[in-house]
Amino acid sequence: MREIPSKDVHPTFRELFSYATSMEKVDYEIARYIDSSNRKLYEYQLDDEIVGFVGVEVITLKHYEIKHISVLPDLRGQSIGSKMVKFVCEKHGLSFISAExxxxxxEFYRKYGFEVIHLGEKYPGVNRFRCEYKVG
Known part of the structure; x- marks a missing residue:
């Protein structure tokens, strides 16, 4: 895995990012990572192809929040997402990581071992969940 340099966003990365948000929001969301010193993007490659990514926000030095995570659909279920979460936790020495x-x-978060808290219908017709994981 490697951190994506702020201005080096590969075109195929945009499509991968669209799985974590809508295609209409991709450029806006990527710009938020580029413009913020508290956000980081990491890509996961197989055979020199970007197949997954995770975007995190620094809450404190030991607590990050996953803002976006995605793996190409045909490679899901092969532990790539789990490897990315583990990488971020280890790289930054986290004691806590969370996501909404x-x-x-x-179910991805539940399977990894996150505690899942149902937040209810945060947006009309959309249930949301807070997922929290104590590292170690």
């Missing part, structure tokens, strides 16, 4: 997600991704 929807029904589509909550």
């Amino acid at each position: 997600t929807d029904c589509d991704a909550v």
